[in-house]
Amino acid sequence: MCLPVTMRAILTTSAVILLGFVDSVMATKFGPPKDREIKSPNGQFLLHISAQSCRHEVREGTKVLWSFDKDVWHNDYFVSNDGEFVLWVSWRFVKADDVKMTALTVYSKSGAALEKTFAELGTPRAYRKDEIGPIGDFWRIWRGDVSRKAEVISIEVEGREKSFEIDFSKIEELRKAEQDGAGQPATRSVSDSQGSDKTQLEPKEHSR
Numbered sequence: 001m002c003l004p005v006t007m008r009a010i011l012t013t014s015a016v017i018l019l020g021f022v023d024s025v026m027a028t029k030f031g032p033p034k035d036r037e038i039k040s041p042n043g044q045f046l047l048h049i050s051a052q053s054c055r056h057e058v059r060e061g062t063k064v065l066w067s068f069d070k071d072v073w074h075n076d077y078f079v080s081n082d083g084e085f086v087l088w089v090s091w092r093f094v095k096a097d098d099v100k101m102t103a104l105t106v107y108s109k110s111g112a113a114l115e116k117t118f119a120e121l122g123t124p125r126a127y128r129k130d131e132i133g134p135i136g137d138f139w140r141i142w143r144g145d146v147s148r149k150a151e152v153i154s155i156e157v158e159g160r161e162k163s164f165e166i167d168f169s170k171i172e173e174l175r176k177a178e179q180d181g182a183g184q185p186a187t188r189s190v191s192d193s194q195g196s197d198k199t200q201l202e203p204k205e206h207s208r
Helices: 005-021 168-179
Strands: 036-039 046-049 055-060 063-069 076-079 086-089 093-095 102-108 111-117 139-141 143-149 152-157 164-167 198-201
Touching (some): 036 076, 046 076, 086 152, 111 168, 164 168
Antiparallel strands (some): 036 046, 046 055, 055 063, 063 198, 076 086, 086 102, 093 139, 102 111, 143 152, 152 164
């Protein structure tokens, strides 16, 4: 669930004040996340991200097709050209103790289709000289840039020779391969019991 607005404001203000003391050393300031809209490359589908409710809707025109719940921070999102999938990619930083947590998720109408942890993807590293980020020597950087070409999303991952790729057109193949034990070692399908993220189809009577 999302934190209450008041609590989020207090935490954000405290973080900005603290970061301000060491901003010139190796920290930077992160403001609160805002609502965003991300289009599929073909322009047919729109992902509306709600920073307040943490419920995010995939729309076609004014029609809400489906939605999923996910806490909001400075993460990246990508929508497939058929509107069937949304890829969520965590921001560049992760705490050393959290490397077994989820780094990316592919959402679909039926739930979380694919999921990978930071440790499965690569080896998060400590800051290098003059790099900036959150305060604390427990922070690690797990990825660089994320790019897209057609339906393929490429992620530069620390500790990995080649970029990790998610191909929206092959999600079902990846899921089946994982079930058969022949898929990418770091990619696995998940069920509702394996995480707290919720995905749902919008009921016909639902309105925003």
